[in-house]
Amino acid sequence: MSDLTHTHFIPYGRQDISEADVEAVVEVLRSDLITQGLAVPQFEQAVVDYCGAHHGVATSSATAALHVACAALDLGPGDWLWTSPNTFVASANAARYCGASVDFVDIDSRTYNMSVEALAEKLAVAEHEGKLPKIVMPVHFGGQSCDMAAIHRLSERYGFCIIEDASHAIGGRYQDKPVGNCRYSHVAVFSFHPVKIITTGEGGMAVTNDAELAGRMSRLRSHGITRDPALMVGDPDGPWDYQQIELGSHYRMTDIQAALGLSQMQRLDEFVTNRRAIAAHYDEELAFLPVTTPHQRSDQRSAYHLYPIQVGDATTRREVFQSLRDAGIGVNVHYIPVHTQPDYEQFGFGWGDYPEAEAFYRRAISLPMFPRLSGGEQQHVIAEIGRVLE
Known part of the structure; x- marks a missing residue:
């Protein structure tokens, strides 16, 4: 803890x-x-x-x-x-x-x-x-x-x-x-x-x-x-x-x-460097937990606006999300697939149309990711994920 x-x-x-x-x-x-x-x-x-x-x-x-x-x-x-x-x-x-x-x-x-x-x-x-x-x-x-x-x-x-x-x-x-x-x-x-x-x-x-x-x-x-x-x-x-x-x-x-x-x-490169360091630490620490971390292509250098993980299934995601929120960690979900929004139903879209996007959504949680996320804050996030998934 x-x-x-x-x-x-x-x-x-x-x-x-x-x-x-x-x-x-x-x-x-x-x-x-x-x-x-x-x-x-x-x-x-x-x-x-x-x-x-x-x-x-x-x-x-x-x-x-x-x-x-x-x-x-x-x-x-x-x-x-x-x-x-x-x-x-x-x-x-x-x-x-x-x-x-x-x-x-x-x-x-x-x-x-x-x-x-x-x-x-x-x-x-x-x-x-x-x-x-x-x-x-x-x-x-x-x-x-x-x-x-x-x-x-x-x-x-x-x-x-x-x-x-x-x-x-x-x-x-x-x-x-x-x-x-x-x-x-x-x-x-x-x-x-x-x-x-x-x-x-x-x-x-x-x-x-x-x-x-x-x-x-x-x-x-x-x-x-x-x-x-x-x-x-x-x-x-x-x-x-x-x-x-x-x-x-x-x-x-x-x-x-x-x-x-x-x-x-003037600080853009500094921001991205810090985000990438935070992502690398998440990658290292979460490798031992039952989560899927973001995949990076070899020809890419992500700016890491988001760090989304995937956990278990929809039920597990809800439990993990709420537990992290209760622990003072403002996780979020990105994104609810656009085609499932009520306003898009009028065009004939609905659940089942795009299986990969829907599967990702049901398991996704975006972890804290910003340049001044401290080492202590990040360790708190990682520790709470481990505690919940135990």
Whole structure:
């Protein structure tokens, strides 16, 4: 039994805010511009420089970034978007905001990411039925990239666009390149929610190597408005003129948020290194317990937003989950499969549709994972898991 008291609550995720972060935000608050100033483009540049992409479009959330990415790729009524059932509902909802239809591809039982084999089989059937997707949205679950090279090869065969939902994965690497370089995709999207790798409070970003796509996403985050005379209908009335040339949304990030993100970027590698060390210790200590720990592909370097284990069966999971919560450990479950949500029943989805995602869900528990998780806190978590499973 750990010497930590049950009154010491350990969350599954927590932001890491330094004095430098606070000072960066205060500097913007004391400036003339707290939104649409210099901090947003500086933050965008810092992210694309890190990832090796060419353009970044910061938004009010990752959901907003997914939406504008789908809209910029002209996803609409009559089109299909395929994503993973093992994700937060935002991945699938982004397609519905565009009036498109959603379908899912089951996961790989080891990585918990979209199964390339299942995708290939589903594409072959869809081609025969004339229902190929316009967009496939792989989700880098927990911080580990999907097999993007293989998915890209399928896109060349079947003609779909790719949006990487990399909400969990900034700081991760695939084939020794940063996640978000967009070598194998049209767009990659990051989340900066407080429990993610870096935070802007709330916020997201779409990165791309396509200048035209970046320009359109930038307009769509700001009502579809342009001040560029080359894009206007007719001649401008004057230097003050602007035109709404398509329907967009109000998805802008503030300079206050961007200043925090820009400061956090300076510690991104440190955050990921700490998360990976914590994961390695979990791997070592839990190897002697009847749990399944996350599998890591040899060509990956996960950012470890999450550390999900699998225990026994659904009954065991409930007992372990509640016991850990009672011990002051804020474990969570990621994710309830999207296709089982009540709002998705109207489309004919239900339990039994995607067996691997459902099997993972029934046994999954996300353990505490954040950069400042102390050695004592982690040992308390490990000790309590051992105690419960005994």
